[in-house]
Amino acid sequence: MTALDTATLTGGVTAAAGYRAAGVACGIKANGGPDIALLVSETPASAAAVFTTNVAQAAPILVSKEHLAREGRASAVVVNSGCANACTGADGLAHARDMTRLTAAAVGCAPHDVLVASTGVIGVTLPMAKVRRGIELAAAALAPDGGADAARAIMTTDPFPKEAAAEIVTATGTFRVGGMAKGSGMIEPLMATMLGFVTTDAQVAPALLQRALKAAVDDTFNAITVDGECSTNDCVFALANGASGVLLAEDDMPLLVGALKQVCEPLAIAVVRGGEGATKVFTIRVIGARTVEDARMTARAIANSPLVKTAVHGADPNWGRLVAVAGRATRTLVLDRAKVRIGPVELFADGAPHDERAPDAAEYLRRSDVELEVDLGTGGSGEARMWSCDLTAEYVRINADYRT
Amino acid sequence: MTALDTATLTGGVTAAAGYRAAGVACGIKANGGPDIALLVSETPASAAAVFTTNVAQAAPILVSKEHLAREGRASAVVVNSGCANACTGADGLAHARDMTRLTAAAVGCAPHDVLVASTGVIGVTLPMAKVRRGIELAAAALAPDGGADAARAIMTTDPFPKEAAAEIVTATGTFRVGGMAKGSGMIEPLMATMLGFVTTDAQVAPALLQRALKAAVDDTFNAITVDGECSTNDCVFALANGASGVLLAEDDMPLLVGALKQVCEPLAIAVVRGGEGATKVFTIRVIGARTVEDARMTARAIANSPLVKTAVHGADPNWGRLVAVAGRATRTLVLDRAKVRIGPVELFADGAPHDERAPDAAEYLRRSDVELEVDLGTGGSGEARMWSCDLTAEYVRINADYRT
Numbered sequence: 001m002t003a004l005d006t007a008t009l010t011g012g013v014t015a016a017a018g019y020r021a022a023g024v025a026c027g028i029k030a031n032g033g034p035d036i037a038l039l040v041s042e043t044p045a046s047a048a049a050v051f052t053t054n055v056a057q058a059a060p061i062l063v064s065k066e067h068l069a070r071e072g073r074a075s076a077v078v079v080n081s082g083c084a085n086a087c088t089g090a091d092g093l094a095h096a097r098d099m100t101r102l103t104a105a106a107v108g109c110a111p112h113d114v115l116v117a118s119t120g121v122i123g124v125t126l127p128m129a130k131v132r133r134g135i136e137l138a139a140a141a142l143a144p145d146g147g148a149d150a151a152r153a154i155m156t157t158d159p160f161p162k163e164a165a166a167e168i169v170t171a172t173g174t175f176r177v178g179g180m181a182k183g184s185g186m187i188e189p190l191m192a193t194m195l196g197f198v199t200t201d202a203q204v205a206p207a208l209l210q211r212a213l214k215a216a217v218d219d220t221f222n223a224i225t226v227d228g229e230c231s232t233n234d235c236v237f238a239l240a241n242g243a244s245g246v247l248l249a250e251d252d253m254p255l256l257v258g259a260l261k262q263v264c265e266p267l268a269i270a271v272v273r274g275g276e277g278a279t280k281v282f283t284i285r286v287i288g289a290r291t292v293e294d295a296r297m298t299a300r301a302i303a304n305s306p307l308v309k310t311a312v313h314g315a316d317p318n319w320g321r322l323v324a325v326a327g328r329a330t331r332t333l334v335l336d337r338a339k340v341r342i343g344p345v346e347l348f349a350d351g352a353p354h355d356e357r358a359p360d361a362a363e364y365l366r367r368s369d370v371e372l373e374v375d376l377g378t379g380g381s382g383e384a385r386m387w388s389c390d391l392t393a394e395y396v397r398i399n400a401d402y403r404t
Numbered sequence: 405m406t407a408l409d410t411a412t413l414t415g416g417v418t419a420a421a422g423y424r425a426a427g428v429a430c431g432i433k434a435n436g437g438p439d440i441a442l443l444v445s446e447t448p449a450s451a452a453a454v455f456t457t458n459v460a461q462a463a464p465i466l467v468s469k470e471h472l473a474r475e476g477r478a479s480a481v482v483v484n485s486g487c488a489n490a491c492t493g494a495d496g497l498a499h500a501r502d503m504t505r506l507t508a509a510a511v512g513c514a515p516h517d518v519l520v521a522s523t524g525v526i527g528v529t530l531p532m533a534k535v536r537r538g539i540e541l542a543a544a545a546l547a548p549d550g551g552a553d554a555a556r557a558i559m560t561t562d563p564f565p566k567e568a569a570a571e572i573v574t575a576t577g578t579f580r581v582g583g584m585a586k587g588s589g590m591i592e593p594l595m596a597t598m599l600g601f602v603t604t605d606a607q608v609a610p611a612l613l614q615r616a617l618k619a620a621v622d623d624t625f626n627a628i629t630v631d632g633e634c635s636t637n638d639c640v641f642a643l644a645n646g647a648s649g650v651l652l653a654e655d656d657m658p659l660l661v662g663a664l665k666q667v668c669e670p671l672a673i674a675v676v677r678g679g680e681g682a683t684k685v686f687t688i689r690v691i692g693a694r695t696v697e698d699a700r701m702t703a704r705a706i707a708n709s710p711l712v713k714t715a716v717h718g719a720d721p722n723w724g725r726l727v728a729v730a731g732r733a734t735r736t737l738v739l740d741r742a743k744v745r746i747g748p749v750e751l752f753a754d755g756a757p758h759d760e761r762a763p764d765a766a767e768y769l770r771r772s773d774v775e776l777e778v779d780l781g782t783g784g785s786g787e788a789r790m791w792s793c794d795l796t797a798e799y800v801r802i803n804a805d806y807r808t
Binding site for chain 1: 457458459460461488490491492493494495525526527528529636710711714715717718720722723724725727728730731732734735736737739740742751752754755756757759795796797799800801803804805
């Protein structure tokens with residue numbers, strides 16, 4: 001089955017049929033902002049997830065893994081912001097379990113059908129009396145258009161909420177995919193980054209949903225970076241409740257991956273755009289690598305380089321920094337055949353600089369969205385793409401003052 | 405042979421007997437600052453070097469490697485700042501060779517007895533007429549107390565010159581070691597970082613000097629980071645001219661490494677203290693690792709973490725960030741036996757936070773030199789130490805505006 005047509009929608013996680021969501025404030029955040037999000041599927045949904053590879057896994061990660069491992073199904077997802085419930089020992093684990101129990105009681109399902117996620121400061125104990133009240137409030141506020149409220153309630157230092165949704169028309173019917181994400185800091189591309197939540201009303205078996213989610217995440221959430229930091233709480237959840245009546249089977253894997261990417265890619269780029277202190281998004285494309293792995297490693301190093309990120313910030317066409325990073329990231333760079341392009345302007349080719357073109361490149365770099373390209377000069381066909389943001393004084397301000 | 409006594413000295417690279425140095429301005433730097441340094445040994449000296457592992461090696465690196473490979477001897481070192489002569493193609497290589505020829509003619513030795521280094525912007529062609537004039541001026545200005553001038557002439561964005569020297573008393577006589585370094589940006593610990601120059605008046609065979617330099621650099625220059633960036637031009641040179649009459653042989657390797665470290669360690673820490681935008685130096689010690697390699701990898705990740713570096717800047721005892729970085733850097737962290745100490749204050753132990761002690765840690769973090777310690781909790785004896793600096797808005801300002 002292939003997509004006959006696609007369209008982007010509003011509505012975030014509640015754009016797909018058969019989902020309700022809410023976002024409320026319960027006092028975890030000192031500023032009184034919304035800090036509990038609830039997402040509920042009307043019928044038990046197939047569920048899949050990609051989790052942080054950080055060894056210091058937060059309590060909600062451990063509990064959600066355990067629940068998903070049972071049969072790959074879920075009816076609800078509860079999320080708090082303002083406290084990561086990470087490095088909180090046995091108490092933290094009990095609190096994460098309590099969150100699933102309280103949610104199950106409030107929405108009418110089994111605790112093991114609830115997934116849980118937390119984001120915020122590490123090493124702080126959850127104020128469970130507030131959380132209990134928040135879950136009750138959220139359950140009472142659940143609405144079929146509650147996606148936007150939920151997207152606000154999962155924010156920490158995010159400057160704006162991140163939602164995306166798409167409709168996919170196929171020969172056997174139309175289905176929708178919706179999503180929301182939380183980003184800003186501790187964003188690093190080696191794993192499922194930040195919190196992401198994707199819903200679809202297609203009917204998909206859990207194992208297929210898991211493989212499709214992994215594939216979609218690899219090219220989207222795992223291809224972004226803000227600061228090269230992988231958190232203790234990163235996860236992306238996907239729910240598929242079948243409410244559209246469209247059944248996607250094994251043969252439809254490419255269609256399903258494509259549909260998930262239509263939501264994951266804009267969310268991932270929005271995470272970068274909302275990166276702490278970010279004023280610009282840049283795409284780094286590495287081509288001419290011996291292998292895709294080489295290209296990925298190089299793209300990741302450039303995307304994380306503080307010297308590249310500050311040059312983008314200052315609209316400085318300092319292509320030498322790209323070559324320097326490529327040269328430390330991969331052993332395979334062929335310097336006298338390498339090329340660097342800033343937007344349409346080739347500043348380095350065949351081992352020689354073209355600094356006379358620097359003013360054009362500087363002009364191009366004043367845009368808010370820019371593209372950088374490095375050809376490693378090996379003649380190979382390996383290539384990779386990543387998204388990153390500039391490094392600014394505001395990033396320093398946010399992270400020097402985060403808890404004060 | 406062991407050291408009977410040691411003392412620190414002033415004088416930098418000219419503290420050791422039989423060396424002259426100079427630093428002059430020839431107009432490579434737009435601001436008119438000194439930009440050519442010359443270091444000459446009265447007699448041909450044993451020479452050793454550790455070079456950048458970046459594949460995109462600058463022209464002076466290639467030429468110095470070639471010259472050193474002949475017989476491990478050198479009579480002079482010429483250095484320019486303000487232009488890295490990197491990614492400059494065949495012209496750049498010719499220019500680096502010309503610098504050794506011009507220096508040889510000016511000081512009276514063979515071109516292959518001259519080592520060359522450059523630092524500054526990548527991808528810009530050297531103004532050779534100015535460089536020629538600079539080398540002539542520097543040769544005329546050579547003086548036995550010229551170390552301080554040379555140390556100034558190798559600076560780029562460095563806020564202060566970096567010199568160190570020591571005198572080592574042994575049973576068979578007294579010898580001296582002197583050094584200077586250039587740091588600031590593109591400083592990363594995986595290799596010989598930045599430019600460093602060490603002189604000694606001990607008599608040491610080239611092969612022994614090379615091994616001793618490598619050992620000393622591993623624990624000093626290779627244990628620092630400013631921004632995790634490895635440049636195209638990094639190198640540390642050592643010269644040993646025997647002017648003290650003290651002969652160091654194979655058995656004296658520990659003495660020699662110790663003597664070199666007495667100069668390399670303060671220079672390395674000075675590079676961190678003078679890191680771009682830095683206001684604080686922090687030492688990160690990782691203990692309780694399964695292996696030394698695990699400990700090093702973890703210490704390096706923490707030393708480079710923008711979230712740790714900004715927390716240090718803001719005097720925020722955010723120990724959770726240290727655990728998060730350790731958890732992504734090594735698979736061997738045992739969370740419920742790990743410990744985090746900020747100075748004397750233990751904030752995390754046995755899987756549980758001690759946030760009641762945070763005010764003491766915050767108070768401690770207001771110092772300009774602080775120590776962080778992470779015990780990975782494996783019960784192993786692997787440990788490592790690195791030095792790093794805070795990440796500040798000034799780092800962003802310097803690097804967003806470097807060429808403008």
